[in-house]
Every structure is written in structure tokens, then in C-alpha cells.
Amino acid sequence: MTIQSVDVMYTAVATAENGRDGRVSSDDGKLDVVVNPPKEMGGSGAGTNPEQLFAAGYSACFQSALGVVARQAKADVSGSRVTAKVGLGKTEAGGFGLTVELAVSIPNVDDATAKELAEKAHEVCPYSNATRGNIAVQLTVV
Known part of the structure; x- marks a missing residue:
């Protein structure tokens, strides 16, 4: 990598x-x-706790990235929400690791547009770029 x-x-x-x-x-x-x-x-x-702080940072950062890609696409993301769930648990190697679930809600666009915007935001977001290939991040449009 x-x-x-x-x-x-x-x-x-x-x-x-x-x-x-x-x-x-x-x-x-x-x-x-x-x-x-x-x-x-x-x-x-x-x-x-650190996981709550990470979830707060990731959700805020992802929401901002969503705004960036929405402006480029001229899409309305007003009223959108990003919820991050950060899990902490033991790894197979005996240490500890994280998982992330990002739930993205964009009420003012159709489902296909919401999915496309969320996927583009996932490419732009610094937290997503930092975690990519390191921890499991599940992205869901709700």
C-alpha cells in the first residue's frame, strides 16, 4: 500500500x-x-471514550465530504445526516481493533443519487482515506 x-x-x-x-x-x-x-x-x-470521539469526528468529516461532492454534483443534501458507529473488539492476533458503520441519510435526493453521493464522499473524506484498507468500514444509505 x-x-x-x-x-x-x-x-x-x-x-x-x-x-x-x-x-x-x-x-x-x-x-x-x-x-x-x-x-x-x-x-x-x-x-x-475514544470510540465516541472517533465516531463524532468521522461523522462530522464525512458530512463535510458529502457537502463537497454534493456541490460538485449540484445536489441538495440539506437535511442530510451521517451516523457513525465505531465498534471496538479483540483481533485474531490478540490485540484490539475497530470497525465502523456509516449510515447516510439524504432525504432530498432519490436513492440512486444518495448512494452515488455517499460513495463519492467516501472517496473524498480524510477519515475514509485514513481507514481504507485498515479497518472494516460499512457504508449504508438509509
Whole structure:
């Protein structure tokens, strides 16, 4: 697999303290959250967790990519929604891995156009490009 070359326009910086049971904050102070393992993994579930943060980032990024391809296609994606479900589990090798399900709803276009826009957004989205070939990403138009 070829590593993509990127002309960096912005760099986000965040620091974690105490891993999954601590705090994550950005260098500009706009993000400062308590993280705790979910109850399903034996944690308190009191704070957010890395998978929720990844799902939030992926869904927002994909929604923006959808807007880009919709403008190019002159399609109406107003009222659209992207829901990301990020799963965490053990891999066959004994480590941990992620899965992603992206559910895309575009109410103002027909089903075929919605599918085409979602597939094009999947080619444009930086999160999709970062995960492609690394983790299972299921794209569904709802």
C-alpha cells in the first residue's frame, strides 16, 4: 500500500492523561473532556471514550465530504445526516481493533443519487482515506 502524500493545512493537537480513564484536551482549550471506559468494558461509563470521539469526528468529516461532492454534483443534501458507529473488539492476533458503520441519510435526493453521493464522499473524506484498507468500514444509505 502506498502512503499518501498530504500538503498539511491544519494540525490538531490533543493530549491524553491516564489513557482511557482520565482526560483528553486540545492545545487550544476548545476540547477538554473526561474519558472513561464504557460499562460494557468494565468501566464507569461516566465520561466519553475514544470510540465516541472517533465516531463524532468521522461523522462530522464525512458530512463535510458529502457537502463537497454534493456541490460538485449540484445536489441538495440539506437535511442530510451521517451516523457513525465505531465498534471496538479483540483481533485474531490478540490485540484490539475497530470497525465502523456509516449510515447516510439524504432525504432530498432519490436513492440512486444518495448512494452515488455517499460513495463519492467516501472517496473524498480524510477519515475514509485514513481507514481504507485498515479497518472494516460499512457504508449504508438509509
